[in-house]
Amino acid sequence: MAVWAYECRPCAGAVDEVWWVARDRIDEMAPEVRLLRVQVGAHWLCAVVDRRRPVVVEGGLLREAVATDPADCPECAVRTMPPGERTMPSAAPHPAESPAGRPPVLTTAEAQVLGCPVRLVLVTMDLLNSPGEAGMLAVDLQPHFAGATVVLLAQDVDGTPHFHGPADWSDALARLPLDQLSWRTGSSG
Numbered sequence: 001m002a003v004w005a006y007e008c009r010p011c012a013g014a015v016d017e018v019w020w021v022a023r024d025r026i027d028e029m030a031p032e033v034r035l036l037r038v039q040v041g042a043h044w045l046c047a048v049v050d051r052r053r054p055v056v057v058e059g060g061l062l063r064e065a066v067a068t069d070p071a072d073c074p075e076c077a078v079r080t081m082p083p084g085e086r087t088m089p090s091a092a093p094h095p096a097e098s099p100a101g102r103p104p105v106l107t108t109a110e111a112q113v114l115g116c117p118v119r120l121v122l123v124t125m126d127l128l129n130s131p132g133e134a135g136m137l138a139v140d141l142q143p144h145f146a147g148a149t150v151v152l153l154a155q156d157v158d159g160t161p162h163f164h165g166p167a168d169w170s171d172a173l174a175r176l177p178l179d180q181l182s183w184r185t186g187s188s189g
Ligand SMILES: [Zn+2]
Pocket: 011, 012, 046, 047, 073, 074, 075, 076, 077
């Protein structure tokens, strides 16, 4: 099922990784909450939530999360502070904050389909429904993911995934465990 969610990014380490937390869950938190502990496997990792822009994701991609603050996170308390601001952790800009004017980023995941490396790229249903546009985008993206076949993925209103990829892969693609893939957001490449 498709649900509204917010994107969360780890405050340290692989900051291009993205986790999704249900918007309902985050709306319950105080409006100033920007740092979360997100459940990733057996761990609860510090992440920054982007509350400006809800996104639609498949329910299976959602993660549990609780509110936290920079004082609870050694990385946030030290790494994110420019020298001279080290006594005011809450005033520090966070590295995962996107600077304005950044080029659009792609949300992608690596997978294997019938033994072939594949790069899944999340797109809108509108784009996927337009065969010409989807085909052009796949061609444009292909050089950025050398060695992998680009497959576009969109979800319809009930969360059912739809793919744009090699026609004889449709059954294999439908079996992909989308919620178990490691989704990342970053510039193509
Ligand atoms: Zn942190």
